[in-house]
């Protein structure tokens with residue numbers, strides 16, 4: 001273990017979409033482990049508040065930069081500002097993304113898919129592309145936040161699962177190309193993690209309480225995962241898993257195991 005038990009001391013981490021949810025869990029865990037963390041979101045007040053909060057506790061430090069990862073210029077500026085502030089990047093966590101409300105394909109347009117691809121996949125591609133010249137110098141690593149639905153699929157979520165399948169495939173392709181530079185590229189695939197996004201999606205259903213109970217019961221462990229647990233899994237990939245590249249680490253509480261009732265006509269009875 002690194003000096004003082006700090007597992008990512010003197011390292012610079014860039015987290016996209018870090019003001020809330022899984023990204024916030026990453027910011028907190030990495031700062032607690034001595035890393036300097038640059039993170040972004042579109043909303044400024046929550047980002048600034050988190051920056052203040054984590055800097056009060058350290059021992060690492062955080063810098064918030066407002067940006068919209070759906071815009072290529074913002075992806076590029078985020079990387080450039082990170083290097084200007086800190087001189088290096090050791091770990092890029094591509095996390096910013098969203099999940100639209102559930103509906104059948106008939107109610108999604110091509111434009112819906114294009115917009116979602118832009119934030120959920122193209123931003124991962126672009127931020128990786130701009131960060132890689134710096135990651136090659138440090139023999140750093142990239143962690144892409146996919147989802148277990150990239151392998152399981154998910155009802156009424158054709159656009160979302162398309163973007164997450166893309167992320168997992170992108171990870172494997174990039175891991176192959178970057179190995180010669182000593183850069184590792186991995187994916188975490190969370191299942192149901194309790195975040196503002198999950199809370200919002202539950203509220204769009206007819207019965208939010210029932211949706212939340214079903215969300216908990218979808219895991220063998222009988223609960224949601226936490227943003228902190230996602231941050232700890234990312235820290236494991238960044239700091240400890242130095243022989244892992246191109247892997248997809250499930251964070252699911254066992255959601256993908258065992259048979260369940262899946263026949264649509266039995267479920268609606």
Ligand SMILES: NC(=O)c1ccc[n+]([C@@H]2O[C@H](COP(=O)([O-])OP(=O)(O)OC[C@H]3O[C@@H](n4cnc5c(N)ncnc54)[C@H](OP(=O)(O)O)[C@@H]3O)[C@@H](O)[C@H]2O)c1
Pocket residue numbers: 016017018019020021022023040041042043044067068069070095096097098099119145146147148189190191192193194195196197198
């Ligand atoms: N929660 C789950 O159960 C779950 C499961 C599997 C995978 N995931 C994945 O995990 C990632 C994070 O999900 P979450 O549940 O933590 O979501 P969340 O609670 O909505 O948090 C998303 C974060 O990303 C930021 N963000 C969103 N769009 C952005 C944009 N265009 N530019 C910059 N920042 C942006 C948000 O801030 P602003 O809104 O202020 O921009 C916020 O900080 C997503 O890729 C999601 O697909 C989540």
